[in-house]
Amino acid sequence: MNKKLTYETVYDEIKRNIKEGHWKQGEQLPPLEQLSAELGVGISSVREAVRILGKQKILRIEQGRGTYVESELTETPEHRLDFLERATMLQLTEARLIIEPELAAMAADKATQEEAEAIVATADAMKRKVEKKRDFLKEDMEFHDLIAKASHNEIMYHMLDRMSDLLVDSRRKSMKWQGMNEKASSFHYLIAQSIVQRNPTQARALMKCHLEDMLTEFHKGEIKDEN
Numbered sequence: 001m002n003k004k005l006t007y008e009t010v011y012d013e014i015k016r017n018i019k020e021g022h023w024k025q026g027e028q029l030p031p032l033e034q035l036s037a038e039l040g041v042g043i044s045s046v047r048e049a050v051r052i053l054g055k056q057k058i059l060r061i062e063q064g065r066g067t068y069v070e071s072e073l074t075e076t077p078e079h080r081l082d083f084l085e086r087a088t089m090l091q092l093t094e095a096r097l098i099i100e101p102e103l104a105a106m107a108a109d110k111a112t113q114e115e116a117e118a119i120v121a122t123a124d125a126m127k128r129k130v131e132k133k134r135d136f137l138k139e140d141m142e143f144h145d146l147i148a149k150a151s152h153n154e155i156m157y158h159m160l161d162r163m164s165d166l167l168v169d170s171r172r173k174s175m176k177w178q179g180m181n182e183k184a185s186s187f188h189y190l191i192a193q194s195i196v197q198r199n200p201t202q203a204r205a206l207m208k209c210h211l212e213d214m215l216t217e218f219h220k221g222e223i224k225d226e227n
Contacts, residue, residue, distance in 0.1 A: 007046075023069050032050065090215075093215050100144065105201070108194055140184070140188075147195070177217050184210065187209065191203055191210065
């Protein structure tokens with residue numbers, strides 16, 4: 001299992017404070033700088049956790065005013081929050097399944113040689129980190145971002161970019177599934193090769209298989225929770 005990321009610790013701590021009633025619905029959280037100092041972490045980790053909680057409608061971020069508690073978790077059964085988080089990730093993966101195979105195909109068709117080589121290099125870096133059982137979240141995110149950029153379709157790229165905060169949390173969960181890291185690394189390598197070899201049909205099919213594999217894992221989680 002991968003070592004817990006710093007922002008995950010902040011994420012869990014904020015949820016714990018809300019669940020235990022220390023921060024109630026409608027109440028403003030301390031400034032991010034204060035949370036950073038109290039938790040002994042960098043402000044970027046606090047900001048990342050707050051962004052994800054905002055996407056999940058647990059926090060409400062008001063520009064220029066501060067961050068407020070949106071959902072009262074003290075009145076919410078624990079499994080309810082887990083369900084909401086999983087539902088968000090499930091729907092996100094479904095959305096990615098629509099968008100990303102086409103981005104991969106477009107990248108295979110339109111990427112410059114430099115862009116294609118950068119995609120291959122990132123896939124290789126992820127493969128090395130998986131083999132050494134090191135955290136590879138940065139390379140995973142960068143791989144999909146490079147493909148989106150290489151599609152040279154600004155609208156589709158920005159659609160994916162708007163989901164970036166949720167994508168981080170999705171990777172955080174899927175990285176903990178048994179055997180998923182090795183499969184994801186293999187898919188990334190094959191997708192990268194199909195892009196550098198200018199094979200849009202193969203790039204599309206491989207990306208589709210990669211995301212369908214993730215979707216299957218989410219559904220397995222639902223079945224386990226129902227039993």
